[in-house]
Each structure stands twice: as C-alpha cells, then as structure tokens.
Amino acid sequence: MAGPGRAQAADLAFGGAGPVKFLRHLGAVTLVVAVVVVLGLAWNHFGASTLVGGLQASFKQVPPGARPPGAVVLRPGAGGGGPHGPVVIRNGPMNLGLGSMLDPVNLAVLRHTVVIEAVVIAIVVMIDVSRRLWREERRARQLALSRPDDDEPDQ
Amino acid sequence: MNGPSLTSAAGPVSGLARRRRIAARTRLDFWFDLVLLLGFTLAYSYGFTGIAIHEWLGIGLGLALLIHLTLHWDWVIRTTRRLLNPRGPDKVIWIVNLALLFGMTLCVASGILISRVALPYLGIYPLAGPFWTRLHDLTAEVTLGLVPVHVALRWRWLVQVGRRLLTWRSAGRGR
Numbered sequence: 001m002a003g004p005g006r007a008q009a010a011d012l013a014f015g016g017a018g019p020v021k022f023l024r025h026l027g028a029v030t031l032v033v034a035v036v037v038v039l040g041l042a043w044n045h046f047g048a049s050t051l052v053g054g055l056q057a058s059f060k061q062v063p064p065g066a067r068p069p070g071a072v073v074l075r076p077g078a079g080g081g082g083p084h085g086p087v088v089i090r091n092g093p094m095n096l097g098l099g100s101m102l103d104p105v106n107l108a109v110l111r112h113t114v115v116i117e118a119v120v121i122a123i124v125v126m127i128d129v130s131r132r133l134w135r136e137e138r139r140a141r142q143l144a145l146s147r148p149d150d151d152e153p154d155q
Numbered sequence: 156m157n158g159p160s161l162t163s164a165a166g167p168v169s170g171l172a173r174r175r176r177i178a179a180r181t182r183l184d185f186w187f188d189l190v191l192l193l194g195f196t197l198a199y200s201y202g203f204t205g206i207a208i209h210e211w212l213g214i215g216l217g218l219a220l221l222i223h224l225t226l227h228w229d230w231v232i233r234t235t236r237r238l239l240n241p242r243g244p245d246k247v248i249w250i251v252n253l254a255l256l257f258g259m260t261l262c263v264a265s266g267i268l269i270s271r272v273a274l275p276y277l278g279i280y281p282l283a284g285p286f287w288t289r290l291h292d293l294t295a296e297v298t299l300g301l302v303p304v305h306v307a308l309r310w311r312w313l314v315q316v317g318r319r320l321l322t323w324r325s326a327g328r329g330r
Contacts, residue, residue, distance in 0.1 A: 025228035029221055036260040040290065048286040051293070100205040109202035117196060117303040124307030 184226065185316045188306075191219055195302055199295060210266065210273040217263035224256070248308050255301045262294035 043051070100106050197204055198212040224231070231252075234245045265287040267274065274281050306313070 022225060026221065026225045029224040029228060032224075032256070033221065033260050036257055037264045040261045040264055044284075044286050044290075051289050052285045098205055098207055101203060101208070106203045110196070110200040113196050113200045113299070116299060117192075117306075120300060120303035121307040121310070124304050125310050128307070128310070 181316055182320065185313070185320065187219075187223065187226070188313075191216070191223060192302065192306060194219065195298070199299055207272045210270055213263055213266045214273055216259075217267070220259055220263065248305075251301060251304050251308060255298065255305050258294045258298040258301055261290060262298050265291035265294065 194212060194216050198209055198216055201209045204212065234249045238246065238249065268281045268287045269283050269291055270281055271283075
C-alpha cells in the first residue's frame, strides 16, 4: 500500500488538490493557535497574579490629562472606563532604536543569543550522537552473544 | 513549473518529475527553516534590533510560524496518531514541538498585546499590562531554549540536505 498510495498522495498534493489541502491545513493550524491564545487570555483572566511580579512600576493608570512628560500612551481612555476612563501609560521616553543595529556596541546582544543557541544545539547533537553510538554498541554485543559459535572453525 | 505533459507522461519521466518536485519541497523546507531561525535570533536580540524592528519582525515570525506549521501539519497528525506506540521514535520531538508551539504562540500573542510601535502605528491600541509583559519575557526565554533543541533534533536531516544542496550548487557551477 505504501508505494503507489504515497505516490498518488504526492501527485494530489502537488497537483490541483494542493492549494485546497494547504488551506485546509492552514485552517486547522489557525484553530490550534487560537486555542493557545485563548488559554493565554484565560490565564490572564483567572490567574494573572501567578505570573505578575515586580513589573508594576513600569506601568501606571492615570486619569485623562494627567500624563507625565515623556510617558508613552499604551491604551487611550476608550477602554473599560469609556472615553473618560483611565489612560494606560508607560513611564519614561521611548526610543525606536532604528539605528541600534548600526551601533557595534549592540552586536554583543546578538552574539549572546547566537552563543546560547549554538551551545544548546551542540549539547543536543552530542547527546544524540552518544546515544546512537551506545545503542549500536549494545546491538553489536547482543548480536555477538546470540551467535557464539560463529567464530569457531569448521571441523 | 512543470507542465501537464510531464505529469501525464510514462513512468520514468513522471517519476523524475515527482522526485524533482519533492526535492523542491525539501529545498523550501530547508531555506524557510533557516530564515525562521535567523529571524528568531534577530527578534530575540531586542537590544540589537531596537523596538520597531523587533515588533515588526515578531509579527512576521508569527505569520511564518503559521506557514511552517501548515507545511508540516501532515507530520503533526501522523506523529500524534503514533503517540500511543510506546516506542514511537518521534515522541521527544513531538513534546518539544508542542512546548515550542505554546511558547512561540504566547510569545507572539503577548508581544502583539504589549506592542508600542507596530500596532499603535496601525491605529490599534492593544491591551497593555504587566501580565502580558511578564508572559512575553518568560515565553521568549523558554522559546530561546526550545528553538535550538527543535533545530538540533533534526541535525542529521539539516546536514544531509545542506550537503546535498552544496553539492548540487557546485555541480551546477561546474557544468
């Protein structure tokens, strides 16, 4: 069943049924992603205190009009309190940092990320290689044990 | 790319065409995954990119994640069905990928919800708040640990395809 069935499936996938299949899969993926997002929203609704630590200092709710200089508006007063509701701001000025990639000092941040990724990849690859070697060795040993007479010369 | 004459032709030609098409899919997977890895590395390096590039790159990564999952949805279904098998070979990969799905999705979603440049630029003022900032930081760190594991668990495929692509390139240049 594997050979011709798979060939037909491949033909269908790359032929006229391709876009339909892709859209069907995209729909399923979107649904799964939506479920995860809803779980996140539920977490925020029912157990936000389990996650929020000492970050309150960087956010503030202020009455409309009372905005310190340099503060960035994160949500205008059209939310829960209506047009005259509280304004959510973030303290301190905001820098878009569009030129930060050109500053060689910031390369250290990128290097740091690359090093973490490289180290994790190296560890996983080493574990995988040693596990495979160990498994091959064990298989060879079992094979040798199951055929003890093979080495003896024929009489 | 390939006309109907190739697909409807006799066995060998049809087989060759199919092989060529599957190779094209492998190439797409390889380069797309590489771009995703580079994109994630850049997006995580917030201090390097600055907030504007970080946010737009993050939104792009979210869309790319949807496409990546869609392209591999067959694998997800197949492996999920085989999970009941006690010696299923892809079990570790499946668990890592599930954790990565949660981490990446929540990271992108919380990033959108605390957006200070991209969404306000579009006139959308999302639900900012300490919970989402903390969730974004946490999931970004978890994702940074899981992305290289996700890549490394397929290192044989990556090396194999990378080597084949290099050989193919050098053979093409030699002609």
